[in-house]
Each structure stands twice: as C-alpha cells, then as structure tokens.
Amino acid sequence: MSENIVTMLDQAAIAQRVAELGAQITAEYKDRPLVLIVVLKGSFVFAADLARAIDLPLRIDFLGVRSYGEGTESSGVVQITQDLSRPIEGEDVIIVEDIVDTGLTVAHLVDLLRTRQPRSVKICSLLHKPARARVHVAVDYLGFTIEDKFVIGYGLDFAERYRNLPYIGVVERA
Numbered sequence: 001m002s003e004n005i006v007t008m009l010d011q012a013a014i015a016q017r018v019a020e021l022g023a024q025i026t027a028e029y030k031d032r033p034l035v036l037i038v039v040l041k042g043s044f045v046f047a048a049d050l051a052r053a054i055d056l057p058l059r060i061d062f063l064g065v066r067s068y069g070e071g072t073e074s075s076g077v078v079q080i081t082q083d084l085s086r087p088i089e090g091e092d093v094i095i096v097e098d099i100v101d102t103g104l105t106v107a108h109l110v111d112l113l114r115t116r117q118p119r120s121v122k123i124c125s126l127l128h129k130p131a132r133a134r135v136h137v138a139v140d141y142l143g144f145t146i147e148d149k150f151v152i153g154y155g156l157d158f159a160e161r162y163r164n165l166p167y168i169g170v171v172e173r174a
C-alpha cells in the first residue's frame with residue numbers, strides 16, 4: 001500500500017496563525033501569569049511554537065490523554081495516561097489541543113480541570129472539525145476550521161506515524 005500525502009495547511013500558513021494566536025493571548029492576559037496545559041501527544045509541536053509566541057510569565061505542564069486507538073474513530077472514552085505535575089488552583093490555564101473533533105476529549109478535560117479550582121480555564125486548539133461535533137465546545141483560541149478529513153502532521157499521527165511532518169496533510173491511499 002503506498003500513501004500519498006496532500007498538503008492541507010503549509011508551514012507558512014501555520015506559522016502565521018500561531019504567531020497571531022500568541023499575540024492575541026499575550027494581549028488578553030496582559031502581564032498575568034498563565035499555565036499552558038499541553039494535551040499529549042498530538043499537541044506537542046503546536047504547543048512548542050505557541051509557547052514561544054506568547055510573551056507572558058508562562059508555566060507549561062503536560063497532560064497525557066488517550067482518546068483514540070490505532071484507528072481513526074473517536075471511542076468517546078478518555079483515559080488520563082499522565083497527570084499534571086503541579087496543582088492549578090487559583091491559576092489562569094489554557095488547554096492546548098491539536099484538534100477538536102467530536103469535542104468529547106476537551107469537554108472531559110475542562111470538567112476534570114475545573115474540579116481543581118483554577119481561576120479560569122480556556123481552550124486553544126490549532127484545528128476544529130465542526131462537522132463531527134458531538135458536544136458543543138467553545139474554542140476560545142482557534143487556529144483553523146477544517147473540513148471533515150483525517151489529518152496528520154505537525155504533531156498529529158496516524159497509528160503513531162507522521163507526527164514529525166512540518167505541515168498538516170491528508171493521507172490518500174493510492
């Protein structure tokens with residue numbers, strides 16, 4: 001089976017949008033400290049670029065989540081595989097996601113994090129596929145709305161491959 005990858009969002013388009021999101025977050029939080037909660041694994045590339053586009057006193061923590069198996073359909077089951085390293089009580093936090101698809105994962109994470117009494121919880125996602133929404137999720141900081149295609153690259157995988165592609169693409173089977 002050979003695979004052909006078609007570019008959906010190239011490096012320049014992503015870099016420009018990430019810079020804009022960073023500037024928007026910097027302006028809205030002014031000089032307040034902020035915690036970025038990076039949802040592993042898919043968000044690690046986006047978060048690395050986003051963090052460097054934010055000019056605030058920033059703390060970064062990681063949350064390991066598994067919502068997909070090896071396939072491409074959401075199970076709706078969210079398993080925490082790695083918890084935050086520190087409490088977030090009283091802190092302003094932004095959950096950094098690669099993609100909001102059905103919305104089940106991020107909705108679950110918001111509920112979970114609220115129980116820890118942060119000052120505020122917002123969502124930043126590079127991508128959003130509204131066609132597949134199963135729960136309503138308000139994405140506060142959104143990179144791109146995309147059509148209903150399974151995307152890879154820039155941190156996103158297909159069976160653990162392609163996370164290192166520097167752009168977002170769609171796999172087409174030849």
Ligand code: 5GP
Nearest residue numbers: 042074100101102103104105150151156157
């Ligand atoms: P949701 O719970 O919103 O359906 O799915 C969220 C997670 O599913 C994302 O963080 C991501 O890991 C995975 N996911 C959803 N859509 C895609 C996609 O098009 N490509 C890849 N690689 N992962 C996806």
